[in-house]
Amino acid sequence: MQVETGVNLKPYNTFGLPAVARSLVRITRDADVRAVVDHPKLGRASKFVLGGGSNIVLTRDMPQVVLKIEVRGNRLVEEHEDAWIVEAGAGENWHEFVTWTLDHGWPGLENLGLIPGTVGAAPVQNIGAYGLELAQRFESLDAVDLVTGRSVNLSGASCGFGYRDSVFKHALAGRSVIMRVRFRLPRPWQPVLGYLDLERKIAQSGITAPSARQIFDWVCAIRRSKLSDPAVVGNAGSFFKNPLVTPEQCRDIIGRDPEVVHYPMADGRVKLAAGWLIDSCGWKGKTVGKAGVYEKQALVLVNRGDAIGSEVMTLARAIQESVYGKFGIRLELEPVVV
Secondary structure, three states: OOEEEEEHHHHOOOOOOOOEEEEEEEEOOHHHHHHHOOOOOHHHEEEEEEOOOOEEEEOEEEEEEEEEOOOOOEEEEEEEEOOEEEEOOOOOOHHHHHHHHHHHHOOOOOHHHOOOOOOHHHHHOEEEEOOOOHHOOOEEEEEOOOOOEEEEEHHHHHHEEOOOOOOHHHHOOEEEEEEEEOOOOEEOOOOOOOOOHHEEEEEEEEOOOOOOOHHHHHHHHHHHHOOOOOOOEEEEEEEEEOOOOOOHHHHHHHHHOOOEEEOOOOOOOOOOOHHHHHHHOOOOOOOOOOOEHHHHHHHEEEOOOOOOHHHHHHHHHHHHHHHHHHHHOOOOOEEEEE
């Protein structure tokens, strides 16, 4: 185990925010985590798990021991009549992993293409897009306990998945390191097309029975048209969760603005489009310091050049207050603020 000190974290977060880690350890296998746990000084210190840095806002230097997850490797674990079970190391790039599954003829994750970040971060956030959530394809994961150093296997039930939520944001936050994740890809494959943007692609193209690769290409094209590429303009993807409200609350909001974008959910609640709420408050394209709201999608906050974390959070809080004042809805943040 090699401990690096005074590490600049700007290259390790997609927002490109400045911060320095007092100590950083690169994790490539379970034994690396156990070495940290058993270390006389690092073992007692607070830990921060860092994957692709695509869902964090760094507002200060990091006194914690930063565990940089670099576990690699993809493989087909099992093949059944009703599913393929595939596994990826937590340090693998998520989009590249989705591409790998399609290249090998194992569809099922195509709706989640081009989501930034690593495989290990995906269950933490229960990532989702275009009608599909990770929880619907999840099989199990391997993690290492940061207190005992023991390796554990967790099923979906143990992960407590919710909307952009999991047990790793609550009871297991800072207590475990995800090492490998397995996915159950159903056979025979059935496309997930019940999303407005995909329905528009079907209508425009005339392709009524798209392949998994076609859906993947559509999803990537839609995301590129709406979202800023972190390699070009720093950002953390969607900055706010789409709020879930009761039908009564939705009717009240429609009374204030009949054009509000909303989607009925299977559980009876209604999902509101956070980007539309923010845009309705006039924030699209606005800037606070060096942090701004993306011109093409108000749900995305961007780094306009050398922004610092406090500027991003000042902007985020101003947007929250603005939306609350107009609609009575308190937007929740998607990224982890450190």
